[in-house]
Amino acid sequence: MTDRAAARAAKNTLASRFAADPGVAAVGLARQATDYVVRVDLTEADAGARVPADVDGVRVVTHVVGTVHAL
Template identity: 85%
Template sequence: MTDRASARAAKSTLAARFAADPGVAGVGLARQDADYVVRVDLTEADTDGRVPRDVDGVRVVTHVVGAVRAL
């Protein structure tokens, strides 16, 4: 079971790694079943291959959300 503190640390690692990547729209935490996971929102499906499936034992999930624009 992944606790929130471990997931936050993994989120920080990924957020720093993808801060300047235009293919990543956001990095956050999510709950799946009883575990916390890091959720990476992508602008395009082909970006998925660059995102690891696991960071420091914390599962990483991706979702393609498309381009994010200000209203």
């Protein structure tokens, strides 16, 4: 079981790694069943190839959300 603190640390690692990547719209936490996971929102499906399946034992899931525009 992955706790919130471990997931938050993994999220911070990925957020730093992908801060300048135009294919990554956001990095956050999500719950799946009883575990926390890191969720990476992508602007394009091809960017998913650069995202690891896990970071420090915390599972990473990706979702293609498309381009994000300011309101």
